[in-house]
Amino acid sequence: MPVKVAEEWLNICGGCEVSILDIGEPLLDLLPELEFVHMPVLMDHKYFGQTGEGTELEIPEADIGIISGGVRNEKEKHVAEEMRKKTNTLIALxxxxxxxxxxxMANMWTLEELYDKVYRGSKTTESADTPSENLPPLLDRVYAVDEVVNVDVSIPGCPTNPDLIVEALTCLLEGKPFELPEKSVCDDCPVKREKKADIGQIKRPLESMEFKQGEPWENTRCFMELGYLCLGPVTRSGCARTIDGGVKVPRCVQGYMTCRGCFGPIRKGANPLVDMLGAISSIGLNPREVIDRRALLNRYIGGQKRLRPLPKRPAR
Ligand code: SF4
Ligand code: SF4
Ligand code: SF4
Known part of the structure; x- marks a missing residue:
């Protein structure tokens, strides 16, 4: 009997659903074992019955639940709770x-400040009051799914690595646990590291990377040591894929881009901001040169209370 799967998207861009499509051929092997009973991106399954006859939001029961997106408003919170109730194993994708x-990242501001910026005080559109008609009320901030309901498996990444979706689903089908190893992106990175920076200062974030096309990875210098801010030392591994020549390379490094930290902290409870400041100092660069440190070093992880509005300083 195929395993029933329910999939939901909450506060998202849709990129994680594209990752499911990006699985490619292995998806064809998996599909006969899965029966999707709910997936708004693919199928027209209404929350309140097909003709709106229902009075309660309802999602069909399933063995595996997959949720992409965080929780921004009351409706998303309600859907997350219903997914938790109706599924045995819940995956945060x-x-x-x-x-x-x-x-x-919006958690750095209060709701009132956001409304002022986006609706009431927008310089590019006519000023308007906060929309409220037929809209679910926003929560005070954006929450990760595990702050609202229990999550059994987390597959991070923005978007995540399609190979990991296959690995996680295969483990669940075989009754095995799935967890990413507690190691860093640097542990999967084949570049040459000398443990000291080649340059006296950190480059500006948009400065383009210099690289020699086709140079073997073992001769390519670590981006961080060339002065580009790369969050590999404090980010959990999992995005690397094996490319031509059998070398495993992190996804952004493959494209000569620095790691921006999308796989999140290496282990639960780690503080990538503090750890990254240490990593920058350890190769002789000045962490004070990282502009907008709080935002850049928490770019993907502002839920779980990592980003909050700063207390107002008293006027001088
Ligand atoms: S993790 Fe990235 S790709 Fe996935 S929904 Fe969020 S923004 Fe989109
Ligand atoms: S800092 Fe970046 S470029 Fe350097 S080893 Fe780590 S992931 Fe690779
Ligand atoms: S290199 Fe970093 S930012 Fe890029 S996919 Fe991997 S974890 Fe995400």
Whole structure:
């Protein structure tokens, strides 16, 4: 009998669902073993019955539940709770579901400040009051799914690595546990490291990378040591894929981009901001040169109370 799967997207961009499609051929092997009973991105299954006849939000029962996206409003909280009630094993898919993701950067401001910026005081549109008609009320901040309901498996990444979705589903089908190893992106990175920076200062975030096309990875210098802010030392591994020549390379490094931390902390309870400041100092760079440190070093992980509005300083 196929295993029933329910999938939901909450506060998302849809990229994590594209990751499911990106699984490619292995998805064809998995599909006969799975029966999708609910997946709003693919099928027209209404929460309150197909003709709106229901009085309670309802999601069909399933063995595996997958939620992408964090929880921003009352409706998403209600859907997350219903998914938890109706599924045996709940997976948080992607960084939004696992840590709040990019939308949780908004947690640096209060709701009133956000409304002022986006609606009431927008410089590019006509000023308007906060929309409220037929809209679910926003929560005070963006929450990761595990702050609202218990989560059994987390598959981080923005979007996540399709290979990990296959690995997690295969483990669940075989009754085995799935967890990413507690090691860093640097542990999967084949570049040359000399443990000291080649340059006296950190480069600006948009400065483009210099690299020699086709140079073997073992001769390519660590981006961080060249002065580019790379969050590999404090980010959990899992995105690396084996490329031509059998070398395993983290996803962004493959494209000569620095790691921006989308797989989140290496272990629960770690503080990537503090750890990254240490990693920067350890190669002789000045962590004070990282502009907007709080945002950049918590870019994908602002849920779970990592990003909060700062207390107002008294006027001088
Ligand atoms: S984790 Fe990234 S790709 Fe997935 S929903 Fe969030 S923003 Fe989109
Ligand atoms: S800091 Fe970046 S470039 Fe350097 S080893 Fe780590 S992941 Fe690779
Ligand atoms: S290199 Fe970093 S930012 Fe890029 S996919 Fe991997 S964990 Fe995410």
């Amino acid at each position: 992607g960084s939004c579901a696992s840590f709040g993701g990019i939308p949780a």
